[in-house]
Amino acid sequence: MAHKGRIMTVLFCGFLAGLLVWHIALPDRARSETENRTLAQRPSLSRETLLNGSFTADMETYFADQFPLRDDWTGLKARCELLLGKREFNGVYLCGDTLIAKVEEPEAAQVEQNLAAVKKFAELTGGQVLLGLIPTAAEVWRDKLPAGAPSLDQPVLLQRAAEETGLPTVDMLGALSEHAAEPIYYRTDHHWTTRGAFYGANALLEALGRDPLEESSFRPETASTDFNGTLYSTSGIHWLMPDTIEYWVPDYYLNVTTWKSGRAEPGELYDRSYLEHKDQYSSFLGGNQPLCVIENPDIRDGSKILLIRDSYSDSLAPFLAQRFAQVHLIDLRYYHASVAEYMAQHSIKTAAVLYSTANFISDGNLFYLGR
Numbered sequence: 001m002a003h004k005g006r007i008m009t010v011l012f013c014g015f016l017a018g019l020l021v022w023h024i025a026l027p028d029r030a031r032s033e034t035e036n037r038t039l040a041q042r043p044s045l046s047r048e049t050l051l052n053g054s055f056t057a058d059m060e061t062y063f064a065d066q067f068p069l070r071d072d073w074t075g076l077k078a079r080c081e082l083l084l085g086k087r088e089f090n091g092v093y094l095c096g097d098t099l100i101a102k103v104e105e106p107e108a109a110q111v112e113q114n115l116a117a118v119k120k121f122a123e124l125t126g127g128q129v130l131l132g133l134i135p136t137a138a139e140v141w142r143d144k145l146p147a148g149a150p151s152l153d154q155p156v157l158l159q160r161a162a163e164e165t166g167l168p169t170v171d172m173l174g175a176l177s178e179h180a181a182e183p184i185y186y187r188t189d190h191h192w193t194t195r196g197a198f199y200g201a202n203a204l205l206e207a208l209g210r211d212p213l214e215e216s217s218f219r220p221e222t223a224s225t226d227f228n229g230t231l232y233s234t235s236g237i238h239w240l241m242p243d244t245i246e247y248w249v250p251d252y253y254l255n256v257t258t259w260k261s262g263r264a265e266p267g268e269l270y271d272r273s274y275l276e277h278k279d280q281y282s283s284f285l286g287g288n289q290p291l292c293v294i295e296n297p298d299i300r301d302g303s304k305i306l307l308i309r310d311s312y313s314d315s316l317a318p319f320l321a322q323r324f325a326q327v328h329l330i331d332l333r334y335y336h337a338s339v340a341e342y343m344a345q346h347s348i349k350t351a352a353v354l355y356s357t358a359n360f361i362s363d364g365n366l367f368y369l370g371r
Contacts (some may be wrong), residue, residue, distance in 0.1 A: 087146040092235035095144040098187040099231035099240070100137045103152040106361035111157075113367060114360060118353050119165045120370035121308075124340035127349040130207055132170035133158055134192070134200060134312050134356045137185040140176045154357050161360075168207060170352065175203035186243045189229020190358070191281055194220070194246045194315055201319035204352060208305075210323050217322075218248040223270070227280045245280055249318035253298065259291040267292060269318055284314035290334035294318070299325040306330065306343055306351040308369065310359045332365040339369055 043049065087093055093100045122129040138145065139154040155173060162169045176184055176192075176199060184196030192200065202212040227243040251269035258267030267286055274283035285292055294317055304326040307313045313329055320327045328348060330339055343351060355363070 088149070089235040089237060092231050092237070093138075093145055093149055094235070094237055095141070095146070097240055098137075098141070098144060099235055099237060100141060100145060100185075101190045101231055101358070102150070103136055103138050103154065103358050105152055106157075110364065111361050114363065115161060115164045117366045117368075117370040118161075118167065121340065121351075121353075122165070122167055124338075124370070125343050125351060127343060127351065128208075129167055130170055130204070130350075130352045131161060131165055131167045132172060132200075132204055132207075132352045132354045133161060133360055134354070135173045135176060136190065136356055136358050139173070139357075140180050141185065152357070152361075157357055157361065170200075170204050170207045172200055172203050175199045186227070186229050186281075188232035188240055188243050189227070189281060190231055190356075191229070191312060192315070193243075194248050197312070197315040198248060198319055200312075201316050204316075204320070204354075205323060208350065213319060213322055220246040220248050223247050223272070223283065224275050224280050228278070229281065233278075245275075245283070249321070251318075253296070254318070254321055255295040255297065256285065257293045257295075258286060258289055260286060260289040262290075269294070281311070281315075285317065285329070287311075287314070288331060288333070290331055292317075292329045294321045294327040294329075296321045296325055299323075301325060302347075304328065304346065304348045304350070306339075306348045308332065308339065308351065308353045308355070310355045310363070312356050313354045316354070332363070332368045336368050338371050340371075 087095075088102065091102045091104075093102060118129075118131060135154045135158070138151040142151070145151065158169070158173060176196060179195075179199050182195060183193055184199065185192050198213065198215065198218075205212050222244060224245040225242065227245050228238075229243060232238065232240070247270055249269065254269055256267035256269050257264050259265075260267070269285065271283050271286035274280055274287065279287070282288070285294075288311065303324045305320060305324050306328040307317060307320075307330070309317075309329045309331050317327050317329055328342075328346065330342070332339075339351075342348075353369075360366075
């Protein structure tokens with residue numbers, strides 16, 4: 001027995017030594033396409049970093065990020081945990097063939113600050129401001145969650161937001177719940193699908209007293225059949241079928257201007273270069289940017305709407321461009337000037353705060369609205 005124990009010890013030490021040599025021999029990766037993030041690079045050693053302990057901590061992160069076959073080990077770990085009965089993986093629930101992000105209880109102070117900022121924004125503009133909080137899949141597809149799985153009660157939050165801001169609201173929850181049996185959210189990503197965005201756009205148009213869009217007016221284009229989204233990345237659940245991304249609104253007649261580089265330049269309704277990378281959802285309008293404007297030259301009534309956006313707005317905005325001459329989108333993470341002044345300068349009388357509930361309760365940039 002002692003002999004066998006020594007053999008096992010030698011083999012295990014040899015295995016670890018082999019991994020170390022393999023790790024050293026392999027070039028460091030800058031990014032993980034699976035996790036869609038930048039990976040830690042080899043930290044620099046100095047007397048200061050050694051004494052304050054940061055070198056050791058950074059080296060641990062470096063080894064974890066650059067570990068050989070990291071993506072495969074992450075997937076193997078998730079499979080082993082699944083066999084043990086686990087259904088939550090890094091804040092993501094596995095619900096059959098669908099991944100749903102858990103929505104944690106928010107910090108009360110952050111919610112209060114954000115609601116106050118929205119209310120102040122409405123007072124500053126003097127125009128029509130609607131509150132359009134979008135429930136996540138954890139609410140609309142609550143019946144798919146594992147039994148007893150905790151997640152924020154989003155209808156309570158929506159009711160509170162309406163009462164504390166006193167603003168007219170967009171019934172996104174009702175619109176999406178009515179179509180809950182349809183693929184309105186991606187299975188591997190936290191966003192709504194283009195179909196979900198279509199229903200959301202109609203809910204906003206209804207709240208504005210405008211004619212809804214007809215589904216029969218669109219001919220969906222399949223843009224991708226291999227989309228693995230953020231929940232695929234964070235959960236380690238890498239064995240589900242990829243999602244399909246569709247473009248419903250044709251892009252040949254709409255004019256897009258982006259301020260992605262800090263100055264106005266031509267943009268794209270769909271930046272198809274993103275379809276060659278992990279972050280395929282960013283193909284809608286080219287992803288995050290401080291300011292974007294979509295113009296429909298076929299509408300000559302001067303109608304305009306401003307969206308205070310998170311990424312959900314990017315797949316919804318093309319639908320709004322069917323009813324408005326101009327759709328403006330502002331992202332408060334990058335746009336820190338007065339939004340009320342922007343509306344005045346561009347003669348915009350209508351705005352909608354369009355956020356997913358998960359982003360609204362955690363975003364620390366909404367205070368810019370009150371300036």
